Amino acid sequence: MATESATQRVESTSNGDWQAGAVAGIIGGVAMGALMAVRMPGVLDVAIPSMYFLAGGLAGFTVHVAHAAVLGVGFAALAATQTPLSTGRSVGLGVAYGVVLWVVLAVLVMPIWLSAVGSPANPPFPNVNAxxxxGHVVYGAVAGAAYPAVRERL
Structure with a gap:
């Protein structure tokens, strides 16, 4: 009595959009993080790390770039709805995405989160800061510019 088993091989048809989004998000996050290190060092040194009960600029920068990668995947999902997606259109979409992230995450969510964890860097609510x-526009523009190029290489 012979036993046969069927094996089905499934090949991915994904073109690496989410990976490109993560990489583009990291690139944008590094650019924004460099700007923050110069213009808003307290955010990297205290505010962002204290969200996770950490301390120090390296922890803040690392968490910031991790957030940027995850948000880059969200950008990739949004960019996938745009066809065709030229670099210019991707940059524009990235800038708009950066503004939305600023309103939702920096202006509204971050002050509530920092208050909830008892951060010494608790900003006012809403946290409207030019x-x-x-910084969020820079993140979006750089991630938007990087996304099509990274996607082509994956």
Missing amino acids: TSLV
Whole structure:
């Protein structure tokens, strides 16, 4: 009595959009993090690490870049709805995405989160800060510019 088993091989048809989003998000996060290190060092040194009960600029930068990678995957999902997606259109979409992230995460969520964890860097609610807006626009623009190039290489 012979036993046969069928094996089905499934090949991925994904073109690496989510991976490209993560990489583009990291690139944008590093650019924004560099700007923050110069213009808003307290955010990297205290605010971001204290969200996770950590301390120090390296922890803040690392967490910031990890957030940027995850948010880059969200950008990839949004970018996938745009066809065709030129680099210019991707940059514009990235800038708009950065503004939305600023409103939702920096202005609304971050002050509530920092208050909930008892952070010494608890900003007012809402946390409307022009420098933070510029940083989020830089994140979106850089991630938007990087995304099509990274996607082509994956």
